[in-house]
Amino acid sequence: MTQSILFVASEGLPYIKSGGLADVIGSLPKELAKSGADVRVVLPLYKKMAINDHERFDYVVSYDVNAGNIHTMANVYSEVRDGVTFYFIEHRDMFERDELYGYGDDAYRFGFFQHATCRLLEALSYFPDIIHTHDWHTAAIPFLCRTFYSYREEFRKIKHVLTIHNLAFQGVFPEHELWASLGMNYGYFLDGTARFYNDQISYMKLGILYADKVTTVSNTYAQEILTDEFGENMQYVLGLRYFDLSGIVNGIDYDVWNSETDEALAKPFGLDTIEDKLANKLALQAQFGLPQDKDTILVGVVSRLTWQKGFYLMVEKLPEMLQARVQFVVLGNGEANIENTFNYYKHAYPDKFAFYQGYNETLAHQIYAASDLFFMPSMFEPCGISQLIAMRYGALPLVRETGGLKDTVWPYNQFNQEGTGFVFSGKSADAMRMVYDYALDTYYNRPEDWKTLVANAMTKDVSWESSAKAYLDLYQSITH
Incomplete structure (x- = not known):
């Protein structure tokens, strides 16, 4: 029987993006639709989308949303793209703002979004087999379907999958938001269901407890978040769902990330034309005015410049790293200390270090294509997409052994030429520097090994095909 799957997320390409979640929503539903499944996606209609896309959308329906302190109306629009129906929930006061998140009323905004999604199902008389929610912004939907909306059998029958893309963000709010933004009574706080850490509530916790299955975006991260180091105070809650917790690694969209057809490149290339x-x-x-x-x-970086991404290790060792015969091109922004350091080296070493402060999608494509080595020393990384793109474009990743980086980058073995990149363990800058030196030594002194590693990386399957099959198998396991 053809499955019907509804994705609900706070962002998704090609419409809106702040992080890797958007890449998943832009790629996974499209891949699942190829299997013949009825796949649909619900997103908020943000300001950027209202400006750039709204005129293309078809009006679907309007309806009231009433829950707790929420008493307002939702307008819904839609568009079909790549065999996937996208629904956009419009509420100008809540969503047409300059940023996606980070507002004092985020509990209310995404409480509304989740209730509006449930009301949409009623308005359409569409009740999917699976609702697949993503991160805290939509994590309370399994809870709402089984409590607030349980008066309808159709809601009770729906199965739920929650994917945790980054456990560091949990939708933690004051306890009064349980009623104000979700419309649920205080009993769910008193019995511990919604209560989390210092007498607050967590949308993420509700999803973990009420979803049929909980997934993360790599096998290693699924194990890491059960530990005190990576569990973000949620490890004991996750431990309750140990047998329903699994990791499925992300892929990348081969239509978007294809070095042979990428129009952003100075010259397209593939493995057979690697010289290009x-x-x-x-x-x-x-x-960038570097010596040609x-x-x-050439070492590339495309990243948020934060502690999580490991760039304080790089800051510590950069004076030593730049003594080698090397060039860096860095694209990103983030914490001021890291940005200021990179701006200093941009002027101190103009022949070796280039820094573009900000983000530029075209430039990102060009850095992946130009780089020999791609630097990604993350302290933790649930999955990571940059290392997958880098391999696809023939840039060997240098990564720390954590999360999805451990699952997707195979370390270079000098004795049998296996591997797709370079991997260091531990958390010290010295460990990172040692593997950096090893990578440079390989590039300059074992060029045939380097070519083999590039071939390994470019032929490694990092598409969504196998991951989509794993999700379909997971859906099948809870619907039959």
């Missing part, structure tokens, strides 16, 4: 990758290196060097030298190793 050099044209991208020379073009990027020229773009095809033989100097």
Whole structure:
């Protein structure tokens, strides 16, 4: 029987993005639709979408949303793309703002969004087999379906999957939001169901407790979040769902990330035309005023510049790292200390260090294509997408052994030339520096090994195909 699957998320490509969640929502539903499943997605209609996309959307329905302190109306629009029906919930006061998150009324905004999604199912008389929610912004939906909306058998029959993309963000709010933003009585706080950490509530906790299955975006991260180090005070709650917790690694969209058809590149290339990758290196060097030298190793970075991403390790060792024959091109923004350090080195080493402060999608594509080595020393990384793109574009990742990085980057083995990149363990800058030196030594002194590693990386399957099958198997396990 054809399954019907509804994705509910706070962001998704090609409409709106702040992080890796958007890439998943832009790619996974499309891949699942290829299997013949009825796949739909619900997103908020943000300001950027209202400006850029709204005129294309078809009006669907309007209805009242009433729960707790929420008494307002939702308008819903839709668009079909790549075989997936997207629904957009419009509420100008709540969603047409300059940023997606970080407001004092986020509990209310996403309480409304989750109730509006449930009301949408009633308005459409559409009740999917599976509702697949993502992160805290939508995590309370399994709870609401089984409490607030349990008066309808159709809601009670729906099965729920919650995917945790980053446990560091849990939707933790004051206890009064249980009523104000979810419309649920105080008893769920008193009995501990909704209560979390210092007498607050957590949307994420509700999802973990009420979903049929809980997934994360890599096998290793699924195990890490059960520990005190990575559990973010949620490890004991997750432990209750140990047998329903699993990891399915993300993929990337091969239609978007394809070095042979990428229009952003100076010259497209593939494994059979790998020599054309050099044209991208020379073009990027020229773009940033670096000496054009095809033989100097080019190290790329495309990232948020934060502690989580491991860049304090890089800051600590950068004076030493720049003594080698090397060039860095860094794209990103984040914590001021890291940005200021990179701006300093940009001026102190103009022939070796280039820094674009901010984000530029076209430039990101060009850095992946131009780089020989891709630097990603994350302290924790639920999955990570950058290392997958880098491998697809023939840039060998240098990563820390954590989360999805451990699951997707195979360390170079000098004795049999296996591997798709370079991996260090531990949390010390010295460990990172040692593997950095090893990577440079391999590039300059074992060029045939380097070519083999590039071939390994470019032929590694990092598409959504196998991951989508794993999700379909998971859905099947709870609907039959």
